[in-house]
Amino acid sequence: MAALEDVKLLLGITDADMDEKLNLIIFNAEKQVLAYLPEGTDPVPEPLQYIVTELAIVRFNRIGNEGMSSYSQEGESITYGDDIAPYLSAIQAWLSTQEKNNRGVVRFI
Numbered sequence: 001m002a003a004l005e006d007v008k009l010l011l012g013i014t015d016a017d018m019d020e021k022l023n024l025i026i027f028n029a030e031k032q033v034l035a036y037l038p039e040g041t042d043p044v045p046e047p048l049q050y051i052v053t054e055l056a057i058v059r060f061n062r063i064g065n066e067g068m069s070s071y072s073q074e075g076e077s078i079t080y081g082d083d084i085a086p087y088l089s090a091i092q093a094w095l096s097t098q099e100k101n102n103r104g105v106v107r108f109i
Contacts, residue, residue, distance in 0.1 A: 003030075006053045011060060022060065029055035032084055036091050038098075047094055051087045058083050 003026045004019065013022075029052045033044050044052055065071065070079045 003049065003052055003056065007056045007060070010053070010057055022056070025059050026052060026056045029053075029059060033087075033091070036084070036088070037095070045094065048091060051084075051090065054087070055083055 004022055007022055007026060008014070008018075030044050032055060033048060033051050034041060037044075037048075070077065072078075
């Protein structure tokens with residue numbers, strides 16, 4: 001699975017101790033992206049695969065902070081937004097290219 005290697009590289013993980021957890025996070029990220037694609041689309045198309053990687057990294061970094069929208073401690077403040085929101089325009093752009101490719105041509109003789 002290329003996504004697993006990409007996520008591990010970006011997180012600086014070199015051993016296989018976290019593979020099971022990372023595979024589950026990647027699986028859930030794929031399902032999150034597929035929820036915005038037409039029914040029956042599976043797997044995530046290659047041009048959108050980077051979104052799965054990015055979402056997996058964000059999710060991994062939030063382990064232990066599930067459900068929190070913000071966190072403050074001793075002057076440090078962290079605010080969590082909607083994970084997929086920054087990628088919705090990329091998903092929509094990909095969808096629009098697919099709609100254009102699916103248009104047929106009718107010719108009358």
